[in-house]
Structures are given as structure tokens and as C-alpha cells.
Amino acid sequence: MNLPIVLALLVAAYLLGSIPTALWVGRRFFGLDIREHGSGNAGATNTFRVLGKKPGSVVMAIDVLKGWAATMMATVMLNQGAIRPDQLLYFQLACGVLAVVGHIYPVFAQFRGGKGVATVLGMMLAIAPATVGVCILVFLLMLFLFRYVSLASMSAGVAFALLQLLPPFRPDNSLLLVFGFVLAALLIYTHRANIGRLRSGTESRVPLFGRK
Template sequence: MNLPLVLALLVAAYLLGSIPTALWVGRRFFGLDIREHGSGNAGATNTFRVLGKKPGSVVMAIDVLKGWAATMMASVMLSQGAIRPDQLLYFQLACGVLAVVGHIYPIFAQFRGGKGVATVLGMMLAIAPATVGGCILVFLLMLVLFRYVSLASMSAGVAFALLQLLPPFRPQNPLLLYFGFILAALLIYTHRANIGRLRAGNESRVPLFGRK
């Protein structure tokens, strides 16, 4: 193992995840700190809620790309002979998780970030694209039906775990199956405040067909 290269790319994965997309878009184009509005999170969901669908879509796309690019750093490790082929999944998960941690606790934004849903999506897109395709359909369906990004995100996370139980989506390495259920549980946990607002009936809907 080429330890210096592995460590450098692991740090790079965290730094890539730390890019505070929502914060920078809010400040650059709207002159506001997204963390002082809406739910207070610097993520795509709050950007949709506060700034509208166009800025929200841009933030989501970039945050997905962060997770995907960080996870692909494991492939760079493999191509450079820094890790063995049988270690690829482990380092894909490590790089992806570090990017998600960076998104939630960004060093470039006083460690106040978002919930990491879009970055998780990009991470899993790099590892299990077919399964993620099904999850995206679940996300879009729930979003169109109810217009709650939080509900759609949690539903997609649960769908990822459950889809992997089906033969067409079952991963070769059981680690990914276990990780899927852990991921679903973490998504529900990080959205516990949203769950409270959903139950109380005061969760904000996103303006899918509005002017924003």
C-alpha cells in the first residue's frame, strides 16, 4: 500500500466534501447566509426552500458531484497501485464517508454545513449506480406527490437499503448491504427535526412549480 498517496486522497475527499456550495451560492448571488434562514442547514434542501428551485437544483447537482468525485478517488488509488482490487469497496466507502462528513462539518464554513443527502447520493452513484437509479425514481415520485424534500430524501434512503435485498440489486460484497441499512438509519436520524415538523404539519414544501 502506498500510504502517503492514500492519506493524501482521503484528506482530499474530506476537503472536497467541505466545499460549502449552498453557503457560497447564497452569499454570491443573493447576499445572504443560507444558514440564517429556513431550517438553518447549508444544503440543497434548505436552498430549495429559501432560494427556490433553480439555485436549489444547482446546489444539489454540485453536492452530488462532490460525493461522486470523492468516492472515485478510490479508483485513483487502485490505478496507481496504492491499494489492492479487493480493497476498492472499502476505500470507496471511506472516501465517500469523508466527503459526507466534510459536507456536514465543512472546514471552509466553520464546520456548519448541511445534512449530506446529495453528497451521499453522489457517493452511492459511484458505487451502485443501478440501485441509485431506483432510489432517484422514489425520490422524484415522493417529491412530486408531497413536495417535501426531507420526506423524499428519507424515502430514497430506505429504498436503497430495501432494493439491495432484491436479486437484481444485491451487492456481491455484503458490506454494502449492511452499509445501506446503516445509511438509511442515519438519514432518518439526521432528519429527526424534519420528522417532528412533518408530524406537526408545519414542514415547508418546495416550490416545484412556482416562480422561484
């Protein structure tokens, strides 16, 4: 293992995840701190809620890209000979998790970020694209039917874990299977406030096709 290269790219993964997309979009184009509105989170969900579907879509796309690019740094490690092929998945998960941590606790935004859902999506897109493709369809379907980003996010996370139990999506490494269920549990835990608002009927909906 080439430790200097590995450590440099692990730090880069965290810094990439720390780019506070929602905060910068809110300040640059709307003159507000997204963390002072809505749920108080600097993520795509709150951007949809406070600023609308176009800024929300931009923030989500960039946050997904952050997770994907950070996870792909493990491939750079492999190509540079810094890690062995059998270590690739472990470092993909490490780089992806660091990007998610960076999104939640961004060094560029006083360690106050979002919940990391879009960044997790990008991370898993780099590792298991076929499974994530189905999860994206689940997300879009739930969003279209109920217009709750939080509910759609949790549904997609649970779908990812369950899909891996099916032969077409079962991973070669059982670590990814375990990680999928841990990820689903964490998504539900980090959305516990949203679950409370969903149960009380006070969760904000995302307008779609002019629907309020």
C-alpha cells in the same frame, strides 16, 4: 499499500466534501448566509426552501458531484497501485464517508454545513449506480407527490437499503448491504427535526410547476 497516496487522497476527499456550495451560492447571488434562514442547514434542502428551485437544483447537483468525485478517488488509488483490487469497495466507502463528513462539518465554513443527503447520493451513485437510479426515481416521485424534500430524501434512503435485498440489486460484498441499512437509519436520525415538522404540518413544501 502506498500510504502517502492513500492518505493524500483521503484528505482530498474530505476537502472536496467541505466545499460549502449552498453557503457560497447564497452569499454570491443573494447576499445572505443560508445558515441564518430556514432550517439553518447549509444544504440543498434548505436552499430549495429559502432560495427556490433553481438555486436548490444547482446546489444539489454540485453536492452530488462532490460525493461522486470523492468516492472515485478510490479508483485513482487503485490505478496508481496504492491499494489492491479487493480493497476498492472499502476505500470507496472511506472516501465517500469523508466527503459526507466534510459536507456536514466543512473546514471552509466554520464546520457548519448541511445534512449530507446529496453528497451521500453522489457517493452511492459511484458505487451502485443501478440501485441509485431507482432511488432517484423514488425521490422524484415522492417530491412530485408531496413536495417535501426531506420526505423524498428519507424515502430514497430507505429504498436503497430495501432494494439491496432483491436479487437484481444485491451487492457482491455484504458490507455494502449493511452500510445501506446504516445509511437509511442515519438519514432518518438526521431528519428527526423534519419528521417532527412533518407530523405537525409545519414542514415547508417545495414549489413545483408553479404549485405553492
